[in-house]
Amino acid sequence: MTIQYENVQFTPRLPFKYYEHDATKGVNVPPHWHHGIEINYLVTGTALKFVTDGVTKEYHPGDIWAINHRVIHSISGPSKVDWLEFGLIVDDSVLQSSLLSSPNWQINLQNENLSKSTTAAYEALKKHFIAIHDLIHCQTNDVIRMKILSHFFMVLAILAESFTTPMIEQDINPNSLLVDTVMNVINEDYSRHYDCFTISCFIDNT
Secondary structure (H helix, E strand, C coil), X not given: CCCEECCCCCCCCCCCEEEXXXXXXXXXXXXXXXXXXXXXXXXXCCCEEEEECCEEEEECCCCEEEECCCCCEEEEECCCCCCEEXXXXXXXXXXXXXXXXXXXXXXXXXXXXXXHHHHHHHHHHHHHHHHHHHHHCCCCCHHHHHHHHHHHHHHHHHHHHHHEEECCHHHCCCCHHHHHHHHHHHHHHHHHHHHHHHHHHHHHCC
């Protein structure tokens, strides 16, 4: 089994990557990881199998869940299902510019364990996610972008206030920033050499 590192490319002019699975196909994402957090929302469909660090959990329509920093995860679901499943991947650099405590976040969005106070926050997350989904599909302009950002920062605020706990000290990797820096250099260097190789091949074939 190959585990891939995902070099997250942000949505143009927005501080996150937005993704949405094709409703006409099954959901099948191989094991991978990335630096930042990932928040997912399954709106319609059927049970979706999500594996995080070797632990399998099923999510159902109406569930929102998060993948924490650097956690290996994969996803699978059957074809011929009316899927609406989408999410955001937020890089650490974006989080740290607004929330200094975010590198030590441990996000828990377990629907079955919600208290009465966090249930309201959970429902608010859904509304902001649906708003982002709907606005992303509009023709983007500066006003639409501002509206998307308003919902995005509310998502971060709700997570910080209601669904995050600091990691215990022994679980914090003191070299995580160094690892991130090395990975970024490797990916940038790979991309640069790949571009040079592509250009060279083009020239040789002309």
